[in-house]
Ligand SMILES: Nc1ncnc2c1ncn2[C@@H]1O[C@H](COP(=O)(O)OP(=O)(O)O)[C@@H](O)[C@H]1O
């Protein structure tokens with residue numbers, strides 16, 4: 001529940017640039033649909049905000065509530081109120097979900113939860129999200145189906161009560177009923193005042209959670225921002241119109257490694273010229 | 276050193292939860308002599324600081340229809356050295372034998388080192404055998420996942436390491452089980 005400000009963010013993997021100067025502001029209480037074709041850097045952006053060690057930051061800044069997010073360790077970012085529901089949550093063998101959840105909930109509390117308090121809260125959240133409570137005994141994400149993993153992400157969001165929830169294709173792998181349940185949970189969090197940054201390829205989820213804004217990412221940049229109307233347009237027409245109406249080249253830029261950085265920068269300029 | 280010969284129809288299971296400190300080697304020499312005999316060896320080992328530990332497990336399948344399992348898991352921290360060696364041999368005449376050999380060592384500090392190279396040698400055609408040897412670092416994506424939920428790095432490492440070593444406890448009777456879990460916890 002604070003302002004998120006991303007300025008000139010450039011980042012990549014092992015010298016390969018993926019984000020090429022992202023500028024985006026999320027006001028308190030905003031919920032933004034982050035759209036864009038596959039492979040253009042949406043997940044990378046969320047990963048960089050959360051601090052995924054797979055990514056390198058080259059330039060730019062991210063602040064949340066005025067704090068310099070990029071200088072903080074991952075766990076502090078979380079305790080600041082930032083949450084990332086991941087596109088592909090990893091399996092953590094041998095670690096029971098319940099131990100993990102308890103550790104995560106207690107990490108942001110001065111007074112630790114008693115076992116009884118923990119069970120009461122956890123059981124309610126499992127029920128709300130539609131996961132059998134027995135699954136708390138299972139190792140974290142180990143052998144979970146795609147849908148179970150996604151529900152498990154939403155469960156964690158609910159229990160950790162973030163100020164900013166970033167959800168990366170949270171609806172992929174979910175059946176229609178599950179999507180509705182997930183959307184209900186998101187709406188409850190919205191009522192708490194949580195801001196949302198949501199990636200999805202499907203208008204169905206957005207129709208349910210009603211974001212007030214949208215932004216389109218192409219080649220590692222935000223090329224267009226607007227209201228929720230962009231969601232329906234993309235759902236019906238795809239992304240081609242960006243080319244005609246806004247001069248955005250949709251061809252993916254394949255970046256050379258960083259030691260040939262000048263080529264990357266020129267290519268970006270060309271692709272986005274005339275916007 | 277443990278030396279065992281397993282007669283026809285008999286099977287033996289050895290589970291070792293090793294949280295001892297120091298230097299030493301532990302040698303197992305198991306021969307499945309009789310038809311249909313079986314041998315299982317499970318290990319969880321934690322090496323820390325200056326510890327140097329070697330586990331050398333030999334399993335010899337000599338006759339038909341035997342079962343074997345060698346499953347070794349370890350964590351090496353500090354400046355320790357942890358080695359999983361040995362071999363499983365399936366001899367000619369041990370047809371219909373099923374055996375599996377796995378070794379996995381996770382290195383959690385820069386100065387720690389490991390070697391995980393148990394071998395599997397097969398001399399009969401009609402054998403079902405599996406083999407896996409992994410030396411690795413603690414997965415940064417697993418760490419990231421736990422930390423992204425607010426869990427501090429140290430605690431996240433502890434949870435992952437616990438998750439890796441503690442399953443051995445399930446093979447022990449109650450009472451000892453608790454002792455193992457608290458030994459894992461203290462060690463990490
Ligand atoms: N961990 C990684 N290692 C290597 N390349 C990556 C990694 N993550 C993303 N990429 C590459 O970066 C580009 C953008 O990926 P991503 O951010 O996942 O796109 P999106 O979420 O928009 O589909 C892709 O070309 C992808 O292959």
Ligand SMILES: [Mg+2]
Pocket residue numbers: 042043044087168
């Ligand atoms: Mg993605």
